[in-house]
Amino acid sequence: MIEINLLKTRQEKFYQKVLLIRILFIYVIGFIFLLIILGISFLSNRIAIKSVMGAIEKYNQRINEYQSVIKTLENYKSEIDKLARLLFLGQEEYKKRILWGKRFSIIVSSVPEGIALNKMLLSENTIGEKTQKVLIIEGSVIPGSENVSGVLTQFINGIKNNSSSEFNSVTLAEIRKSDKSAGTQGTLFKIECELK
Numbered sequence: 001m002i003e004i005n006l007l008k009t010r011q012e013k014f015y016q017k018v019l020l021i022r023i024l025f026i027y028v029i030g031f032i033f034l035l036i037i038l039g040i041s042f043l044s045n046r047i048a049i050k051s052v053m054g055a056i057e058k059y060n061q062r063i064n065e066y067q068s069v070i071k072t073l074e075n076y077k078s079e080i081d082k083l084a085r086l087l088f089l090g091q092e093e094y095k096k097r098i099l100w101g102k103r104f105s106i107i108v109s110s111v112p113e114g115i116a117l118n119k120m121l122l123s124e125n126t127i128g129e130k131t132q133k134v135l136i137i138e139g140s141v142i143p144g145s146e147n148v149s150g151v152l153t154q155f156i157n158g159i160k161n162n163s164s165s166e167f168n169s170v171t172l173a174e175i176r177k178s179d180k181s182a183g184t185q186g187t188l189f190k191i192e193c194e195l196k
Helices: 007-096 101-110 148-162
Strands: 115-127 130-141 167-177 187-195
Touching (some): 101 115, 101 148, 101 187, 115 148, 130 148, 148 187
Antiparallel strands (some): 115 130, 130 187, 167 187
């Protein structure tokens, strides 16, 4: 008996075709799936890049705003440096000079009734290597004052009490009767106030 199988070759071709279609189908689905994954990755990267670029733009704007603040602060710093230099020069000059306003105010407010001030002058006493500045007050006790020493003591004590920060010492340097031939009357005095 002879068996002829005509369908076997057709069946093998059919199975090969189906297998080929299935393999192609799997590759196509895999390729599409890969494209979808790559597309999602691409889109998510684009979104992330856009958000990062937006953040960078915001930071650039803030940096520009802060740069104007920094320029303002630099201007203030340069002005403060100038003022500090001027203040330092002023302090150095202040140390060199004698400020008379407060000292004169102390002396004038300490003058009791019966005393007339004639002149005030600045003198320098040298003690060893040190030079001390002394304010000399010359005046007279008006004739008719009963207690010359009491009036002078009141004047000296008034200066001492009001001038703790201005004078180191206040002393009566000289007291004498006026010369009638010179046309002055009363008692003349000289007070020395040692400046701090």
